[in-house]
Amino acid sequence: MSKGEKRRPETLLAHLGRNPSAHFGTVNTPVYHASTLIRENVEAYEEAGRNRWVKGKSSYGRSGTPTTFAFEETVAALEGAYGAIALSSGLQAIAVALMAFAKAGSHVLVPDSIYYPGRKICEELLRESGVETTFYDPRIGGGIAALIRDNTAMVYLESPGSLTFEVQDVPAIAAAARAAGVVTAIDNTWATPLFFRPLDHGIDIVLHAATKYMVGHSDAMLGVIATREEHYERLRRTSQHMGCAAAPDDLYLGLRGLRTLAVRLERHQENALRLAAWLKQRPEVDRILYPALPDSPDHEIWKRDYKGASGLFAMVLKPCARSSAVAMIDEMEYFGIGASWGGYESLMLLTDPRPIRTATAWTDPGPVVRIHAGLEHSDDLIADLEAGLDRLNAAEDTLAARAG
Numbered sequence: 169m170s171k172g173e174k175r176r177p178e179t180l181l182a183h184l185g186r187n188p189s190a191h192f193g194t195v196n197t198p199v200y201h202a203s204t205l206i207r208e209n210v211e212a213y214e215e216a217g218r219n220r221w222v223k224g225k226s227s228y229g230r231s232g233t234p235t236t237f238a239f240e241e242t243v244a245a246l247e248g249a250y251g252a253i254a255l256s257s258g259l260q261a262i263a264v265a266l267m268a269f270a271k272a273g274s275h276v277l278v279p280d281s282i283y284y285p286g287r288k289i290c291e292e293l294l295r296e297s298g299v300e301t302t303f304y305d306p307r308i309g310g311g312i313a314a315l316i317r318d319n320t321a322m323v324y325l326e327s328p329g330s331l332t333f334e335v336q337d338v339p340a341i342a343a344a345a346r347a348a349g350v351v352t353a354i355d356n357t358w359a360t361p362l363f364f365r366p367l368d369h370g371i372d373i374v375l376h377a378a379t380k381y382m383v384g385h386s387d388a389m390l391g392v393i394a395t396r397e398e399h400y401e402r403l404r405r406t407s408q409h410m411g412c413a414a415a416p417d418d419l420y421l422g423l424r425g426l427r428t429l430a431v432r433l434e435r436h437q438e439n440a441l442r443l444a445a446w447l448k449q450r451p452e453v454d455r456i457l458y459p460a461l462p463d464s465p466d467h468e469i470w471k472r473d474y475k476g477a478s479g480l481f482a483m484v485l486k487p488c489a490r491s492s493a494v495a496m497i498d499e500m501e502y503f504g505i506g507a508s509w510g511g512y513e514s515l516m517l518l519t520d521p522r523p524i525r526t527a528t529a530w531t532d533p534g535p536v537v538r539i540h541a542g543l544e545h546s547d548d549l550i551a552d553l554e555a556g557l558d559r560l561n562a563a564e565d566t567l568a569a570r571a572g
């Protein structure tokens with residue numbers, strides 16, 4: 169991949185992970201459906217078994233096929249990593265990254281803004297396995313050094329944080345962990361490798377919910393971990409011990425999605441910026457959680473480290489009844505109500521960061537509404553938002569009239 173590394177990401181997206189001459193001339197790497205892989209002879213079978221942790225090698229359907237390796241090789245090149253490991257979901261990528269390093273009696277550092285099901289891995293699976301988690305303020309920066317203990321096995325990051333969008337000072341945290349000899353892993357789902365390459369900033373391991381922007385069409389579950397060479401075998405062994413295997417059709421959809429990632433992200437960003445700026449000047453909105461806006465508290469760090477902002481952000485409404493926010497969300501024409509994001513369509517979700525944080529308090533009194541800006545025309549999305557805010561105001565007026 170060293171030649172590919174020098175090419176620009178848009179070009180890599182069009183050319184990585186495919187080899188028509190090896191596949192009957194087909195432009196795309198085909199879907200290999202496989203469990204058993206037949207070998208020439210006993211020696212070849214045993215050789216495959218010995219090499220099953222080696223990058224690009226497989227002994228069985230579970231340890232990969234050319235479809236798996238095409239996806240892995242593409243993500244690794246985009247992240248500037250030695251290798252990548254495909255998994256069946258983003259959550260599985262979080263679990264494998266943590267479980268590969270956290271052993272009984274050890275300790276992990278995890279940001280308070282971690283994707284919530286990832287928090288539950290720490291609070292349940294890791295705790296029951298004898299691993300202690302300290303949740304830290306995502307804006308801690310180099311201050312993380314004071315929380316690192318002799319038994320700290322990993323500093324985990326997610327930037328920006330789920331629901332609340334704090335951008336972490338990744339280089340400062342990575343440097344402090346490295347100085348203490350502690351491995352770092354980051355969830356880079358929001359930015360994708362096109363907008364942020366954590367390994368260039370000192371991080372050891374990057375993981376993604378490929379389900380989101382990589383797949384890009386809301387139709388497959390897929391995860392991936394990309395890593396420096398020194399951690400590759402441990403991560404691959406862990407994923408294989410846990411029986412992880414990404415499904416062939418989903419790998420194909422992941423690779424297919426990557427082909428258009430650059431053009432999709434450009435439009436997601438353009439739409440999100442326009443919606444965020446429009447919402448910000450509305451009287452119903454208290455503040456916008458989106459680091460690309462110049463007055464965001466994390467704007468400077470974001471501008472220093474990131475090449476762009478994707479389509480997911482949140483607005484904090486001025487204090488209002490939850491039912492008024494629901495009146496807005498329930499009747500949106502183009503914004504679907506649902507988990508996940510990163511597809512071509514817009515989404516809106518009522519969230520509540522307050523009960524799930526333990527290291528930092530979320531004190532904004534108003535409801536938090538997460539928005540995914542899809543690829544629709546932004547004029548139509550804004551008209552939809554305007555009608556939604558009218559419904560919110562009408563609901564508030566009705567409550568006031570009743571109370572008054």
Ligand SMILES: *Cc1c(COP(=O)(O)O)cnc(C)c1O
Nearest residue numbers: 257258259283355357377379390
């Ligand atoms: C959705 C998400 C995940 C989990 O990915 P799945 O593929 O849904 O399991 C992990 N991290 C972040 C930031 C996410 O948004």
